[in-house]
Amino acid sequence: MIINEKNILEIENLAIGFKGELLNNINASVMPGTLTALMGVNGVGKSCLLKTISRLNDIKNGSIKLNGIEIKKYSPLEFAQSVAVVLTEKFNVDFLRVDELIELGRSPYTGWRGELSEADKKIVATIISQIGLGSLKEKFFSQLSDGQKQKVLIARALAQNPKLLILDEPTTYLDIPSKIELIKLLKVIASQNHVAIVMSTHDLELIRDVVDAIWLIGLDGSFVKGSPAEINSAGLFKKHFHVEKY
Amino acid sequence: MKNILLITLVILFSLFLLIYGESGLSYNYDLIWQLRLPKVLVCILAGGTLAIAGLLMQVFFQNPLAGPDILGVTSGSSLFVAFWMMAATGLSQSSLEWGMSAMSFLGALFVFLILLFFVHKNMSKVSLIIVGLLISSFAGSGISILVNMSQALQLKNYLTWSMGSFRNITSLEIPRFLFLSLLSLVPVVFFLKSINQFLLSENYAKSMGVNVKKLKFIFISLAAFQVSVVTLFCGPVGFIGIISPHLAKQILKRAQLHALLPAVFCLGALLALLAETVLVFTPTLSISVNAILGLIGAPVIVLYLYKQRGNLQ
Numbered sequence: 001m002i003i004n005e006k007n008i009l010e011i012e013n014l015a016i017g018f019k020g021e022l023l024n025n026i027n028a029s030v031m032p033g034t035l036t037a038l039m040g041v042n043g044v045g046k047s048c049l050l051k052t053i054s055r056l057n058d059i060k061n062g063s064i065k066l067n068g069i070e071i072k073k074y075s076p077l078e079f080a081q082s083v084a085v086v087l088t089e090k091f092n093v094d095f096l097r098v099d100e101l102i103e104l105g106r107s108p109y110t111g112w113r114g115e116l117s118e119a120d121k122k123i124v125a126t127i128i129s130q131i132g133l134g135s136l137k138e139k140f141f142s143q144l145s146d147g148q149k150q151k152v153l154i155a156r157a158l159a160q161n162p163k164l165l166i167l168d169e170p171t172t173y174l175d176i177p178s179k180i181e182l183i184k185l186l187k188v189i190a191s192q193n194h195v196a197i198v199m200s201t202h203d204l205e206l207i208r209d210v211v212d213a214i215w216l217i218g219l220d221g222s223f224v225k226g227s228p229a230e231i232n233s234a235g236l237f238k239k240h241f242h243v244e245k246y
Numbered sequence: 247m248k249n250i251l252l253i254t255l256v257i258l259f260s261l262f263l264l265i266y267g268e269s270g271l272s273y274n275y276d277l278i279w280q281l282r283l284p285k286v287l288v289c290i291l292a293g294g295t296l297a298i299a300g301l302l303m304q305v306f307f308q309n310p311l312a313g314p315d316i317l318g319v320t321s322g323s324s325l326f327v328a329f330w331m332m333a334a335t336g337l338s339q340s341s342l343e344w345g346m347s348a349m350s351f352l353g354a355l356f357v358f359l360i361l362l363f364f365v366h367k368n369m370s371k372v373s374l375i376i377v378g379l380l381i382s383s384f385a386g387s388g389i390s391i392l393v394n395m396s397q398a399l400q401l402k403n404y405l406t407w408s409m410g411s412f413r414n415i416t417s418l419e420i421p422r423f424l425f426l427s428l429l430s431l432v433p434v435v436f437f438l439k440s441i442n443q444f445l446l447s448e449n450y451a452k453s454m455g456v457n458v459k460k461l462k463f464i465f466i467s468l469a470a471f472q473v474s475v476v477t478l479f480c481g482p483v484g485f486i487g488i489i490s491p492h493l494a495k496q497i498l499k500r501a502q503l504h505a506l507l508p509a510v511f512c513l514g515a516l517l518a519l520l521a522e523t524v525l526v527f528t529p530t531l532s533i534s535v536n537a538i539l540g541l542i543g544a545p546v547i548v549l550y551l552y553k554q555r556g557n558l559q
Contacts, residue, residue: 056449080455091308091447096501107443108455114439114504160454 008032008067008163008196009053015061016045016052023049024061026223028215030196032163035187037207038200040217041241046200047088047168049217053198054085054166066164080108084157086150086167092142098152099137102128105159124159130192131155131185147178151185158193165189167199171206179203183210204237216240248498249505252512259519260286268529284420288412289518291427292476293486297514298431299472300487301494301506305441306465307361309371310554311547313488314473317374318381319357320484323477324408325385326353331404332396347426350478354470357381362466410481410536412522423479430471431511437464438503445501483518484536485543490514492550517542 007029015024022045030036038046051057053064055071064071066082074082084105106120116124128137131151136144141152150170157165167186171179183203187210190197198215201207208214208228216224216231218240224231231237264282265273296314303312303319314320326349334345364377389408393401406414415423434441440461443451452458476483494509495501521538 051449054453056452076452076457077455080453083453085450085453087447087449087453089447089449091445091450093445093501095495095499096445100502101446104443104446104454107439110439112436112439114442 006031009198010065010068011053011062012065013062014052014059014064016048016057017060018048018057021060023217023221023223026062028223028225030164030198030213032196033191033194034196034212035190035210036196036198036213036215037211038198038215038217039202039204040200041219044217044219044221046217050085050166050168050198050200053164054083055079056085077108080160082162083164083166084160084162086153086157086165086170088168088172094140094142096141097137098133098139098141098144099124099128101141101152102133102137102155102159105156108160123161127155127158130189131158145178146173147175147182150174150178150182154182154185154189158189158195162195165195165197167197169200169202171201171203179206183207187211204241208232249508249512252497252509252516256290256512256515256519259516259523260290263289263519263522263526266526268526280417284415284417285413285522286519287420288415288423288480289522290515291424292412292480292483293490293514293516293518294511295427295431295472295514296476296483296486297490297494297510297517298434298507299469299476300489300514301491301503301510302434302441302465302469302472303487304491305444305503306462306469307365307371307374308447309374310492310550311371311375311488313485314354314469315382315482315484316488317357317361317378318385319354319378319470319473320477320482321382321385322357323350323353323474324482325388326350326356327478328389328392328404328408331407332392332400335400347474347478350474351471354474354477355467358466358470362462407481409534410483412480412518412535414481415479419479423475426475427472430468430475433464433468434507437461438507441465441503445503480535482536483539485539485547486514486517489543489546489550490517492546 009030011026011028014026015021017023026049038049040046048057052059066074071079103116103124106116106124107114109120110116128134131154133151133155136148141149144152171182174182183206186197186199189195211228213225214228214231216236218224224236263286264278265271267277267282300313303314303317304310327346330346330349334342337345360381361374361378364374393404396404440456443454443456444461448458490510490513493513494506498505498509500506517539521535524538525533525535
């Protein structure tokens with residue numbers, strides 16, 4: 001594989017899994033400022049791949065490089081300053097305000113007491129206005145709708161000032177208008193903040209005109225990457241999702 | 247502001263208990279210094295320590311129903327202490343006491359390890375609570391067998407202790423209690439940032455650079471230490487650990503640990519002082535602290551569950 005100096009993320013001959021190997025021979029790369037969709041039916045290992053990239057799961061074999069350096073060589077703090085995540089797991093914390101939750105994203109940069117500097121506060125304020133959360137920032141997170149919650153979690157992740165943003169099924173529980181809004185927002189974030197975004201999703205029809213690349217994990221454990229048009233013309237959606245045509 | 251109000255309440259309650267005791271209103275210098283002040287200090291620190299332990303456990307298990315008594319940590323500690331009281335005969339007083347401290351801590355730690363095992367096996371939150379209750383009843387059976395096997399003097403010591411009380415500490419033991427409980431509390435302050443990060447979930451904490459393994463170790467050892475110190479000196483005391491964090495959250499409407507910590511401590515102290523005040527007014531009835539705390543605590547938990555219905559999976 002030709003290593004492109006500009007790639008933020010490079011995955012080579014990667015094998016992932018929990019106990020045994022779930023998938024192997026994964027090769028892919030991501031450029032800054034691009035939006036990549038990870039697709040595949042439930043249970044093929046999308047979450048596992050995303051968690052492996054974000055160091056929440058261990059690598060079984062092969063390598064993942066961030067900015068040309070093996071991810072396991074990063075210290076926890078260095079890594080948190082480069083990669084941020086939005087996960088599927090739900091949490092139920094009463095009385096946690098939206099702005100407080102977003103400020104948590106600055107914690108890889110703050111001292112032992114977790115107090116935000118003026119610069120930190122400025123970054124958080126910028127993100128809140130970029131995502132359009134100004135009117136919600138003093139509300140409690142637990143009172144928000146699912147769509148609003150996703151936006152807050154994305155804002156929290158952006159507060160880490162990541163070079164790579166990983167989202168596990170961010171659109172799953174949303175209604176159609178919220179899904180469209182969220183995907184547009186991610187596209188804007190990718191280009192404006194120059195962040196590489198990798199998200200898993202099932203919403204093929206919503207993302208195929210928006211994303212720069214699709215990674216497809218097939219039912220047979222194959223891993224294919226390409227532009228939406230390439231994947232479509234190769235008939236892979238039909239093969240792996242049992243759908244006739246997109 | 248509300249934190250200051252709570253601190254003021256703790257001080258007012260304490261002052262009241264200093265001048266008003268079972269013998270009624272009195273300003274006798276010796277009485278206040280030798281009897282009432284130690285009792286008040288024990289109430290504040292024991293209540294506050296249990297409350298903080300409850301808070302740590304609720305964050306750690308991501309379970310609003312977690313608490314030292316409900317998850318069986320208090321009973322584990324009691325069982326080990328009971329075993330030591332019955333078994334360690336013929337030892338010198340000091341080795342007896344230190345042995346008891348160690349056993350109390352080991353008992354709490356042992357239960358934590360059992361709970362941790364089930365958490366790692368992805369047991370649901372409600373099932374974990376049931377496991378905690380079963381650990382309590384298991385420990386209870388063990389204790390009753392030990393009681394049956396024991397001799398009269400040990401039995402009396404044990405039964406007094408097992409009632410739970412903030413008064414049984416002798417003035418000789420006070421310094422040791424103060425030292426140990428403060429030692430178990432102070433480290434919490436240094437981990438507030440990591441605990442805040444842990445509020446969302448373990449994985450989010452990890453993604454923000456928290457060394458989760460280290461933090462878990464700290465959570466468990468501090469909470470076990472806190473529960474065991476209070477249990478050792480005051481016997482098993484219920485409900486303070488589970489309800490203080492909820493009351494603090496409802497009063498402050500905050501979730502961050504920096505804001506919650508003082509309020510949780512104060513509420514634990516207040517509950518202990520309140521229970522003690524009831525006892526002071528009913529000297530002839532010889533009610534136990536746990537009876538009063540149960541009357542307050544059980545309805546509070548039921549009310550909380552009612553408000554949260556649908557939210558607890």
